[in-house]
Amino acid sequence: MPTNRRIVLASRPQGAPTGDNFRLETSAVPEPGERQVLLQTLFLSLDPYMRGRMSDAPSYSAPVGIGEVMTGEVVGRVTASRAAGFSVGDLVAGRTGWQEWAVGDAKTVRKIAETGSPPSTALGVLGMPGMTAWAGLHNIGQPKAGETVVVAAASGPVGSLVGQIAKLRGARAVGVAGGADKCAYVVGELGFDACIDHRDPAMGERLAEACPQGIDVYFENVNGAVWDAVFPLLNPFARVPVCGLVANYNKTELPAGPDRTPLLFRATLTKRLRIQGFIVWDFASQEPDFLAEIAPLVKSGAIKHREDVSEGLERAPEAFIGMLKGRNFGKTLVHIAD
Amino acid sequence: MPTNRRIVLASRPQGAPTGDNFRLETSAVPEPGERQVLLQTLFLSLDPYMRGRMSDAPSYSAPVGIGEVMTGEVVGRVTASRAAGFSVGDLVAGRTGWQEWAVGDAKTVRKIAETGSPPSTALGVLGMPGMTAWAGLHNIGQPKAGETVVVAAASGPVGSLVGQIAKLRGARAVGVAGGADKCAYVVGELGFDACIDHRDPAMGERLAEACPQGIDVYFENVNGAVWDAVFPLLNPFARVPVCGLVANYNKTELPAGPDRTPLLFRATLTKRLRIQGFIVWDFASQEPDFLAEIAPLVKSGAIKHREDVSEGLERAPEAFIGMLKGRNFGKTLVHIAD
Numbered sequence: 001m002p003t004n005r006r007i008v009l010a011s012r013p014q015g016a017p018t019g020d021n022f023r024l025e026t027s028a029v030p031e032p033g034e035r036q037v038l039l040q041t042l043f044l045s046l047d048p049y050m051r052g053r054m055s056d057a058p059s060y061s062a063p064v065g066i067g068e069v070m071t072g073e074v075v076g077r078v079t080a081s082r083a084a085g086f087s088v089g090d091l092v093a094g095r096t097g098w099q100e101w102a103v104g105d106a107k108t109v110r111k112i113a114e115t116g117s118p119p120s121t122a123l124g125v126l127g128m129p130g131m132t133a134w135a136g137l138h139n140i141g142q143p144k145a146g147e148t149v150v151v152a153a154a155s156g157p158v159g160s161l162v163g164q165i166a167k168l169r170g171a172r173a174v175g176v177a178g179g180a181d182k183c184a185y186v187v188g189e190l191g192f193d194a195c196i197d198h199r200d201p202a203m204g205e206r207l208a209e210a211c212p213q214g215i216d217v218y219f220e221n222v223n224g225a226v227w228d229a230v231f232p233l234l235n236p237f238a239r240v241p242v243c244g245l246v247a248n249y250n251k252t253e254l255p256a257g258p259d260r261t262p263l264l265f266r267a268t269l270t271k272r273l274r275i276q277g278f279i280v281w282d283f284a285s286q287e288p289d290f291l292a293e294i295a296p297l298v299k300s301g302a303i304k305h306r307e308d309v310s311e312g313l314e315r316a317p318e319a320f321i322g323m324l325k326g327r328n329f330g331k332t333l334v335h336i337a338d
Numbered sequence: 339m340p341t342n343r344r345i346v347l348a349s350r351p352q353g354a355p356t357g358d359n360f361r362l363e364t365s366a367v368p369e370p371g372e373r374q375v376l377l378q379t380l381f382l383s384l385d386p387y388m389r390g391r392m393s394d395a396p397s398y399s400a401p402v403g404i405g406e407v408m409t410g411e412v413v414g415r416v417t418a419s420r421a422a423g424f425s426v427g428d429l430v431a432g433r434t435g436w437q438e439w440a441v442g443d444a445k446t447v448r449k450i451a452e453t454g455s456p457p458s459t460a461l462g463v464l465g466m467p468g469m470t471a472w473a474g475l476h477n478i479g480q481p482k483a484g485e486t487v488v489v490a491a492a493s494g495p496v497g498s499l500v501g502q503i504a505k506l507r508g509a510r511a512v513g514v515a516g517g518a519d520k521c522a523y524v525v526g527e528l529g530f531d532a533c534i535d536h537r538d539p540a541m542g543e544r545l546a547e548a549c550p551q552g553i554d555v556y557f558e559n560v561n562g563a564v565w566d567a568v569f570p571l572l573n574p575f576a577r578v579p580v581c582g583l584v585a586n587y588n589k590t591e592l593p594a595g596p597d598r599t600p601l602l603f604r605a606t607l608t609k610r611l612r613i614q615g616f617i618v619w620d621f622a623s624q625e626p627d628f629l630a631e632i633a634p635l636v637k638s639g640a641i642k643h644r645e646d647v648s649e650g651l652e653r654a655p656e657a658f659i660g661m662l663k664g665r666n667f668g669k670t671l672v673h674i675a676d
Contacts, residue, residue, distance in 0.1 A: 059608045223603050242607050248600050257595010262586050268615040269580050270397045275613045277606040
């Protein structure tokens with residue numbers, strides 16, 4: 001009888017997650033019920049939002065329970081189907097978590113779109129991270145020709161597409177990334193106009209130099225020190241789509257005072273800032289528009305992307321912990337089966 | 339030869355303005371040049387934004403210089419005209435400041451609209467404060483039927499219209515005001531569903547009770563303790579148009595720590611808040627739409643408003659200082675001539 005390996009949440013992290021927060025378990029491969037499929041996981045996506053699901057603080061989604069399989073989106077192959085519309089061999093995507101085999105409901109699993117690109121892209125540049133970049137700019141950031149767009153984690157799957165879409169719209173793209181290698185990639189390969197190393201103690205000055213006309217769109221996915229550097233450079237009528245706060249996720253207490261909240265409100269008023277949070281699936285109905293624009297550009301190579309692939313489910317916790325520390329270089333994936 | 343009396347900025351306030359920051363001066367009545375009119379001030383409008391103009395911190399408008407006439411909008415009567423399109427006797431509005439007589443350029447003075455209501459309303463419910471309420475809700479707040487809208491300074495010219503427009507849109511309107519008299523007026527006369535006294539030490543609990551379905555739109559004009567009470571009650575997808583921060587204007591230092599900025603970002607993300615600053619004249623092109631909807635309702639009495647009128651230019655500093663302390667009850671005006 002084939003066995004399934006899966007990684008469950010063993011305990012909730014205090015601060016940064018450690019290996020002890022995860023446990024590898026073995027169980028029987030499940031059998032699909034009515035209107036379900038059995039799928040073998042090919043790639044597991046690791047994304048920063050999962051840090052939020054490990055905590056039980058109120059958020060937009062329920063937390064993962066202790067002992068439950070870690071949540072996560074995968075691309076898999078259907079190996080048995082009791083659901084109309086799905087056949088053995090179909091490639092599908094679904095939120096079936098950190099495990100090698102899973103049953104998925106016909107309602108929640110979907111065949112991945114024909115994009116002409118490899119299936120793993122359905123988890124990255126053509127999946128949730130790519131759609132996050134596109135939807136945040138389309139609905140909130142709205143960059144215009146000649147404006148300046150700044151994004152952190154610029155070599156990652158969201159940031160890299162934010163900058164490339166900004167360039168498509170005629171805007172100037174300035175990235176922030178960790179280290180010279182990533183910055184060289186962001187400018188040389190992705191075509192950003194500049195990239196600042198957030199490890200540079202003079203990050204604020206470097207960012208100001210790279211944004212001589214100020215900042216019109218700041219795509220917020222990290223907060224922390226990058227926000228502090230961006231804040232004084234925001235132009236009147238700047239837009240700040242907020243889709244992540246990675247720098248804060250592992251913090252266990254608030255920064256020391258004074259309370260700077262009134263400064264944020266003052267700038268919001270005097271500069272007429274628009275600061276707006278969003279979750280990618282708030283804009284799910286726009287996915288066809290996203291794919292129609294971006295998939296051909298990925299296929300042609302006009303839009304570039306990069307994957308950081310670990311081999312084997314057992315490597316998922318280490319890869320996830322490293323990603324939160326910025327050790328990944330590109331979209332973080334775990335390759336589980338061919 | 340007739341004389342002009344005017345109030346100039348004598349010094350910049352540290353914290354709350356005092357009488358010493360103002361000086362009453364006498365000068366000759368000016369003569370209009372080409373394309374100018376001479377106007378006699380009938381009513382001077384006093385508004386919280388003027389506190390910002392007394393400081394020289396960067397903002398959306400330049401500060402008033404020391405020794406310059408205090409800025410402010412007036413309604414006046416044309417008494418001499420060298421500008422095409424303006425005749426003696428015309429009622430006009432313009433930003434000619436705290437003085438009894440002024441020349442105005444044809445470009446910056448405008449005839450007040452025919453609204454069927456008294457001229458003073460062009461400074462209040464049908465002027466800048468009313469338009470602030472309407473534009474903030476129309477463009478950012480966007481209240482829908484069944485939602486809950488909260489606004490502070492609810493008996494004032496902006497807040498009173500925010501709540502009444504919310505009711506027109508089918509929303510629940512909850513006000514915050516200072517004292518039992520104002521709260522009774524807000525509910526009994528203006529038709530809000532509830533009004534909380536911000537002097538009540540249990541304001542947060544009272545507000546929660548008055549908003550059993552949470553808050554969908556918070557029209558921010560005060561910040562401070564009212565924001566602290568509102569913040570935990572904001573619903574997912576809540577909108578926060580920010581047009582004023584009266585509670586902060588006189589503060590000379592930031593509140594003690596910790597720095598709560600990360601909490602604001604966290605809520606912005608998890609609740610997908612939209613926090614957006616605006617200045618009424620960002621939406622100047624919408625003024626005809628505003629007047630088309632609101633002027634007939636003011637004329638018919640369906641929309642109520644209240645004026646707090648001081649007599650004589652020399653009373654303007656005292657009235658302004660009192661307004662910043664919440665001592666006004668309705669739109670603060672100074673009556674200068676009939």
